[in-house]
Each structure stands twice: as C-alpha cells, then as structure tokens.
Amino acid sequence: MIIFNTDLDNTIIFSYKHYIGENKICAEIYHEREISFITNKTAELLKKVNESTVFVPTTTRTLEQYNRIDLGLGTPKYALVCNGGVLLVDGQEDQAWFEESCELVAACTGELEKASELLEKDENRSLDVRNIRGLFIFTKSEKPLETAQMLNNELNTAKVDVFTNGVKVYVLPKRLTKGEAVMRLKKRLGAELVISAGDSEFDISMLSCSDLAILPQELAEMYSFGDNTAVHKGEEVFSEFVLQTVLDKCAWAKAE
Numbered sequence: 001m002i003i004f005n006t007d008l009d010n011t012i013i014f015s016y017k018h019y020i021g022e023n024k025i026c027a028e029i030y031h032e033r034e035i036s037f038i039t040n041k042t043a044e045l046l047k048k049v050n051e052s053t054v055f056v057p058t059t060t061r062t063l064e065q066y067n068r069i070d071l072g073l074g075t076p077k078y079a080l081v082c083n084g085g086v087l088l089v090d091g092q093e094d095q096a097w098f099e100e101s102c103e104l105v106a107a108c109t110g111e112l113e114k115a116s117e118l119l120e121k122d123e124n125r126s127l128d129v130r131n132i133r134g135l136f137i138f139t140k141s142e143k144p145l146e147t148a149q150m151l152n153n154e155l156n157t158a159k160v161d162v163f164t165n166g167v168k169v170y171v172l173p174k175r176l177t178k179g180e181a182v183m184r185l186k187k188r189l190g191a192e193l194v195i196s197a198g199d200s201e202f203d204i205s206m207l208s209c210s211d212l213a214i215l216p217q218e219l220a221e222m223y224s225f226g227d228n229t230a231v232h233k234g235e236e237v238f239s240e241f242v243l244q245t246v247l248d249k250c251a252w253a254k255a256e
Contacts, residue, residue: 001054001190001191001192002052002054002191002193002249002253003053003056003185003189003193003194003195004049004055004056004195004196004197004246005056005182005195005210006017006055006058006197006242007058007196007197007198007199007200007203008057008059008061008069009036009061010199010200010238011198011199011203011239011242012057012197012242013027013028013036013069013239014034014036014037014038014237014239015035015037016035016037017212020038020039020237021039021237023040024038025040025043026070027036027069027071028068028069028070030068035223038061038071038239039237041237042239043072043116044158045240045244045247046071046073046243047072047073047253048053048243049243049246049247049250050053050073050076052250053077053250054077054189054191054193055076056078056079057069057071057076057079057080057081058079058080058084058196058198059079059083059184060080060170060178061081061082062082062133063082063086063088063093065081066081066083075090075091077089077090078185078216079091080178080181080182081241082101082135083099083135083172083177083202084099084101084176084177084178084180084181084184085105085125085132085136085181086098087134087144087185087229095160096243097184100184101135102134102135102155104138104173104175104176104180105134105175105176106175107173108159108173109134111171111173112131112134112136112137112160112171112173115137115151115155115160115171116129116157118150118154118235119139119151119169121146124141124142125139125140125141125142125147126139126140126141126142127139127140135172135176136171136173136176137141137170137171138168138169138171139168139169140167140168140169141167141169144166144169145170147164148163148164150248151169158174159174160172161173161174163201163202165200165201165202177206177242178198178202178203178206179204179205179207179208179209180205181206182194182196182206182209182210193253194209194210194212195210195211195213195246195249196209196213196214197213197214197242198214198215198219199215199216199238200219202224203215205220207215207219207225207229208225208226211228212230213225213229213230214232214242214245215230215231216232216238217232217233218230230245
C-alpha cells in the first residue's frame with residue numbers, strides 16, 4: 001500500500017490570485033465566489049493518482065474550510081484536517097482519532113489559553129482569535145512578524161510553535177504536526193510507503209518523515225530533507241510536477 005499525503009493550498013489547488021494558466025477548473029467556491037482552482041492537467045493526473053495510491057489530503061484547514069473544496073474525485077477515503085488533529089473516513093470524523101489528538105495536545109492547553117489572551121490584547125490583530133477545536137489558535141495580524149515575535153517572547157516554545165503564513169498567525173502544540181498525523185495513519189493502515197508533498201513550514205514535519213518528499217526549490221533551499229526528495233525546478237505548475245512524480249514512483253514501486 002502506498003499512501004500519498006498532500007497539502008492542498010499552493011500544492012494541489014491555487015488561489016485566484018495565483019496565475020496557473022487559462023486551462024483551469026474551479027475547486028472552491030466561497031460566498032458565491034470562485035476562489036481556488038486546479039489546472040485541467042492536474043485534474044487528469046489526480047484521477048490516476050487516486051487509483052494508484054491511498055490519496056490523503058493533509059491540511060491545516062478546518063473541516064468547514066476543507067469541505068468547500070471539490071477536486072472532482074468524490075469524497076476521499078481518508079483526509080487529515082486541522083493540521084492532522086482530525087481524521088475523516090469517508091467524509092466522517094473519526095472520534096477515536098480526535099480523542100487521541102486531544103490527548104497529544106493536553107499538556108499545551110495552558111499555553112494555548114495564554115496565546116489567546118495575548119492575542120486579544122494585540123493591537124496588530126485584524127481578526128477575532130479562534131480556538132480550533134481545542135487543538136490550536138489562529139488569527140490574522142496587520143504585522144504578523146511582530147505578532148509572532150511577541151508570542152515567541154511570551155510563550156513556552158518548548159511546548160508550542162508559532163507560525164505565520166502571510167497575514168495569518170498560528171500557535172500550534174509541538175505534537176500537532178502533519179508529520180505526527182502521517183505516522184499515525186501509516187501505522188493504522190499498515191502502509192509500506194508514504195509519499196508526501198507540500199510547500200510551506202507546516203509541511204516540513206510531513207516531508208521529513210516520508211519515504212519520498214516532493215517540494216518546491218525554495219523550501220529545499222531553506223531546509224534539509226535528505227536524499228529521498230523530488231524538487232520542483234521546472235516551469236510547469238507545481239501540482240502537475242507533484243502528481244507526475246507520484247505516478248512515476250508508483251510505477252517504479254510496482255516494477256520492484
């Protein structure tokens with residue numbers, strides 16, 4: 001069994017702000033607006049990948065945000081949302097998985113509460129402070145780097161990590177990572193091989209623990225992932241490179 005864990009935003013789907021050519025399909029509608037897209041070629045490759053692997057969308061998106069996405073595949077057998085804290089099986093939450101996730105982050109509850117209090121007082125904050133299922137904290141800031149620095153100065157960074165992504169600011173327990181979720185699912189399914197793809201800091205733990213990591217050149221230049229990597233350097237859209245690499249790896253594994 002080959003599991004393919006992949007980030008979604010800027011890995012498989014792209015915002016309307018990101019040019020991916022004219023041959024594209026809407027993948028997400030929000031407030032009656034088309035906001036995310038995949039290329040036509042991505043859609044074709046996704047169908048082949050879905051037939052060749054256990055395809056697992058693996059995202060920091062909440063369940064509500066994830067459910068807005070339509071990749072043209074129907075409901076995936078498995079999906080990991082909330083940075084791996086929630087597992088969906090045939091579109092339904094796995095309660096045992098969520099309870100285990102809550103146990104993993106239990107020691108960080110105090111730091112998450114402290115983060116919420118600090119952010120409520122932050123003059124740079126531009127969105128309400130959101131506690132996502134008791135798993136992590138999320139908000140937006142007009143000066144995200146300043147907000148992140150403030151949090152790093154005040155919080156116990158042995159227990160939590162602070163991330164920024166554009167104007168978004170996150171505070172996540174150390175064990176609430178995509179990598180942790182990938183290994184949990186691999187153990188549950190008894191998979192022989194895990195392939196992962198991602199483009200940001202949120203994906204580092206997942207890429208690092210996979211048998212094959214697929215990532216853009218800029219991320220490869222910032223972090224070391226060892227030899228089992230495929231780095232996107234070409235002109236094609238990243239999603240197309242990712243999916244073709246997965247298919248090539250599946251063909252190689254089948255021939256072994």
